Amino acid sequence: MVLADELAKQQRSISVAEFFEKNKHLLGFDSPTRGVITTIKEAVDNALDACEEAQVLPDIFISIKKVSNEIFRIIVEDNGPGIVPAQVPFVFGKLLYGSRFHQIRQTRGQQGIGISAAVLYAQLTSGVPTVVISRTGPRESAHRFGIQIRIETNEPDIISQGPFEWDRIHGTRVQIEFKSTMSAKKKLLEYLRYTSVVNPHARFRVELDDESFTFERVSQEVIACPVAILPHPHGIEFGQLKRMASSGDLNLVDFLVESFSRVGKKSAQEMCERSGLKGSLKVKGLSSDDLKKLLAAMQDVAVPAPPATQCLSPIGEELIRRGLEKEFPMDFVAARTRQPSVFSGHSFMVEAAIGYGGKLPVEGNAILLRFANRVPLMYQQGACAITEAVNGINWKSYNIPQQGGFPTGPVLILVHVASTNVPFTSESKDAIASIPEIEKEITLALQDLGRDLKLFVSRRDKSKVAEDRARAVCAIIPEIAAKVSEIVEKPLVDTSPIEGKLMHKLIAKKWVHEGKVTIELFNYTGHDGEISLYDISADNATDAHPKPDFVSEMDGQFTKVWKVNVAPQTTWRVSYAGKGRGLLEIRGIEDNKMMVVDLDV
Amino acid sequence: MSKEELEKKSMTALLSIASAWYDQMKSGEIPSISLPTRTKYNIEFDDSSEVWKYGDKESLRTAASAKSATHLLKMAYVIGFIKQQLIENRSSTLREMYYISEGWKRAKFGAQDESNFLIEDLEILSEVPREGFHLHPEENGASIYGPMRIREETRRGMKTIHCQDDVGQAGYTIPNNVENIEFVDHDAKFVIAIETGGMYDRLIENGFDEEHNAILVHLKGQPARSTRRMLNKISATWDLPVLVFTDGDPWSYRIYASVAYGAIKSAHMSELLATPKSQFLGLQPRDIRDYNLPSDKLTEKDVEALRSELTDPRFATDYWKKEINLQLEMNLKSEQQAFAARGLDFVTKKYLPARLSEMGII
Secondary structure, three states: OOHHHHHHHHOOOOOHHHHHHHOHHHHOOOOHHHHHHHHHHHHHHHHHHHHHHHOOOOEEEEEEEEEEOOEEEEEEEEOOOOOOOOOHHHHHHOOOOOOOOOOEOOOOOOOOOHHHHHHHHHHHHOOOOEEEEEEOOOOOOEEEEEEEEEOOOOEEEEEEEEEEOOOOOOEEEEEEEEEOOOOOHHHHHHHHHHHHHHOOOOEEEEEEOOEEEEEOOOOOOOOOOOOOEOOOHHHOOHHHHHHHHHHOOOEHHHHHHHHOOOOOHHHHHHHHHHHOOOOOOEHHHOOHHHHHHHHHHHHHOOOOOOOHHHHOOOOOHHHHHHHHHHHOOOOEEEEEEOOOEEEOOEEEEEEEEEEEOOOOOOOOEOEEEEEEOOEEOOOOHHHOHHHHHHHHOOHHHHOOOEEOOEEEOOEEEEEEEEEOOOOEOOOOOOOEOOOHHHHHHHHHHHHHHHHHHHHHHHHHHHHHHHHHHHHHHHHHHHHHHHHHHHHHOOOOOOOHHHHHHHHOOEEEEEEEEOOEEEEEEEEOOOOOEEEEEEEEEOOOOOOOEOOOOEEEEEOOEEEEEEEEEEOOOOEEEEEEEOOOOOEEEEEOOOHHHEEEEEOOO | OOHHHHHHHHHHHHHHHHHHHHHHHHOOOOOEEEEEOOOHHHEEEEOOOOEEEEOOOEEEEEOOOHHHHHHHHHHHHHHHHHHHHHHHOOOEEHHHHHHHHHHHHHHOOOOHHHHHHHHHHHHHHHOOOHHHHOEEOOOOOOEEEOOEEEEEEEOOEEEEEEOOOOOOOOOEEOOOOHHHEEEEEEOOOEEEEEOOHHHHHHHHHOOHHHHHOEEEEEOOOOOOHHHHHHHHHHHHHHOOOEEEEOOEOHHHHHHHHHHHOOOHHHHHHHHHHOOOOOEEEEOOHHHHHHOOOOOEEOOHHHHHHHHHHHOOHHHOOHHHHHHHHHHHHHOEEEOHHHHHHHOOOHHHHHHHHHHHHHOOOO
């Protein structure tokens, strides 16, 4: 027997399910720890996509409970439109089954692998069928399924099926049990926090064993669901063109105009001319060689960019800011949404934000949040085009320290790439491939934000220097004067001329000495200082001289208000018995023309 | 300078700092003070005194920021404190002053380093050593052993002490204030200043002091001011050669440099503290090679320190360049006690006699 015959005996087709069983890492199931995050991520992505399609505000419940040693039960429940019973087995029990694969618009899930891969993983590790409950509306009853996948054929295996009494009017609930650990708890919460940042219209309730968390929504607006568009002539490959041509009954010109976006009669005719094919030919009859010529011509003819506004759904600057502020308290946040752009015929759009200060860690690298189509990218930061773009920016020119290319300090950077076809580096969708057009847009957005941040930091530093100087001049120099006068045994030297010379401002000083609070106003400006002095503290100041013009009390805190006119180069003073502290404010004069110094702080 | 003269000088100098600030503030100016920059890039060799001193680079400290103002305020409090000490004829340690500052509110010291640094500033400004402020260091001086007689003014009256006959096995302890010592007479040919206690004890035990008429001084690592002042005075009074014997690593060379040329930290006191005539005895990098001593590899920090010494003006001689480059090449360092590998007598019978005759001492 010939060797080829020998080999032929062993050659047979491989089912997709079998392939993925052997290549779990391709789908993000390389470790039990990661399996949890991938499963929740896939389920949440589907839930958000479904809610968007149904135009409802997503309310998503996530629960992870340990059922026995090593086996965890994961539940994800949404208030989406539900899935009709006939489709449920296919959605969850067949790999590569989905509604969005053939559509050209921004969606979170695409290929229809994610959730069924989790079902497969569960069946391989725990053997427990996945339970799905879904209801499509108040008039329909809910259905409950127990589902597995037939690995050899990649077809659903329905273990159990039947109507179910469910309190939700519409929605879907998935319950998956598999072998895992909770060591990725921090990462999981991080994933949900980041998801909530870019989906400010969604609410997430999470139960992890005995702990519960809620990520509240900050926007009540349902986001517009992106509308599918026709393929763009620059973004098409041979296989797809062949498929489209074989199913059409049109002549070449009409086919080009009607099957592709932004192709008009004129461009269609130009494509025909360049490919040397007659516009009146039926597309069905074109040979592979003809199609190759046509494809080349389609790439060559200039066609406007695809209509991005309907197929993409950017978050928007305002909502990015609100989403970030809700999860990360910061001193400064700015966001940019760039104009749509194109790479190889695919529409994309870059959004970015920079946050600074607040509770961000002062030491170490900046925090980078990466998103693709509103989904956080949690792994392989180093391999991602976003990281590459961040590293390529000269952050030092925005006064942000940089170490090994990466910015450091209390900085948060968010980058969202929205596209009809996000170019991931692999099926596990962890990193965006390095596409020059995308990197350029990210760079431009971040540079723009860097300038804003630089302005903020320099303004803040400037006012810090001014405050620091005021403290030195108004609080410390008088003490130096007192000590030095004592040493040289001369009368106390008056330091107010130094103050006046340096400050050119209206200065309020407050201090406590032997149970007496004194507030002094010095007007070093050249103008009348007609101001209101607000003194809020626990002292009631009944013995104040002069008397306040207005006093009010709230929870033991007295607000005393004096309306004063301090002439230029003069001083006004009030004292009363008390302990001081509290808050002192001057109103009625521009901020940069006055300074408040509490000498006791 | 007598004790009274020193006190008068320090009082005048400190009061003039305060007066200058008073006048500045009186004329509506922010008080300020200017000090020499205290880095190795601002030390210069002074030909007349043969020691390294601070150069011309100065930095101006103006009370225009909270940090600088607080620094001046602390300085004012310290001046006030020293003034009081001088008037009441009391003294305290730096550590005591640090604790006293607890009651100075805004002017209180955050750490002892800060008070030490401030006192050094005042020494520079007033040209008076801290003894003149009635402040003495915490660390006690090291010990000395050998054929010499001194007279010390103690709280129990004047005492004459011979540093072999009248002291225990550990030697005579150098007091904090060397100014109170009178040098009576000696029968010595040279002085060896030794880094480690182990080697100091070894030389005493082996009777090296008697055999060679040597004065042995224990440096105790980086020597205290009083130890350096003692060496300076022995060298100046009796004109004896001073030889420094340390480990063979970059940190030990710095010990030699501070004995010979003064430390960067106290360059303003170099004339009183440094002994420019002192010579480096060992352990030299070439000894590691020639005697095949047990050794360790240089660490990254060691290499960095050696490289930094190549740019230090105090090591800018052919001898040091050659030795340091040799050490970098060998990538080795040894401790002085490594000689024990060749027997306990090796260092006193072989190494030191050979090295001392090479240097022309014996």
